[in-house]
Amino acid sequence: MLHPIFSTVLGHPELVANHLANYAALVREEGAVAGRAMVGRLVAGVLAAVSAMLALGLIGTAVMLGVLHGSFHWVLAVVPAVAVAVAVIAALYAGRGSPSSQAFEEVRAQLDADVRALHLAGERRDH
Numbered sequence: 001m002l003h004p005i006f007s008t009v010l011g012h013p014e015l016v017a018n019h020l021a022n023y024a025a026l027v028r029e030e031g032a033v034a035g036r037a038m039v040g041r042l043v044a045g046v047l048a049a050v051s052a053m054l055a056l057g058l059i060g061t062a063v064m065l066g067v068l069h070g071s072f073h074w075v076l077a078v079v080p081a082v083a084v085a086v087a088v089i090a091a092l093y094a095g096r097g098s099p100s101s102q103a104f105e106e107v108r109a110q111l112d113a114d115v116r117a118l119h120l121a122g123e124r125r126d127h
Contacts, residue, residue, distance in 0.1 A: 026107055034103035044094035051087035055080050 058080035066072050 023107070023110070026110065027104070030104045030107055037103075041094050041096075044090045048087050048090035048094055051083050051090060055083035055087055058083055 062076035062080055066076050
């Protein structure tokens with residue numbers, strides 16, 4: 001006697017093909033989501049690095065201007081502070097939880113459900 005999966009494949013190949021096509025669509029969708037998250041984190045990392053370098057340049061310029069004029073003006077602190085704030089926010093966004101740990105979670109859940117269903121079908125066949 002054949003396992004239920006073989007009888008299904010032989011009797012209804014369109015169901016198996018449809019199921020595999022749905023798996024492919026789910027993997028494609030999960031891959032797109034993971035790719036967008038990775039690109040977003042990469043852009044945030046580049047923005048953080050550029051903003052940090054800009055902040056260093058602005059801080060140096062502010063110090064030189066303050067020493068040159070012999071006085072301190074609030075703009076000399078605010079302008080570099082904005083670049084520092086952008087760098088910190090972008091670095092926090094880039095360093096947040098890894099998307100790879102959550103990627104393809106639906107695919108794993110679907111595979112687990114299919115394996116459980118196959119085991120149940122095999123147990124029913126044995127009884």
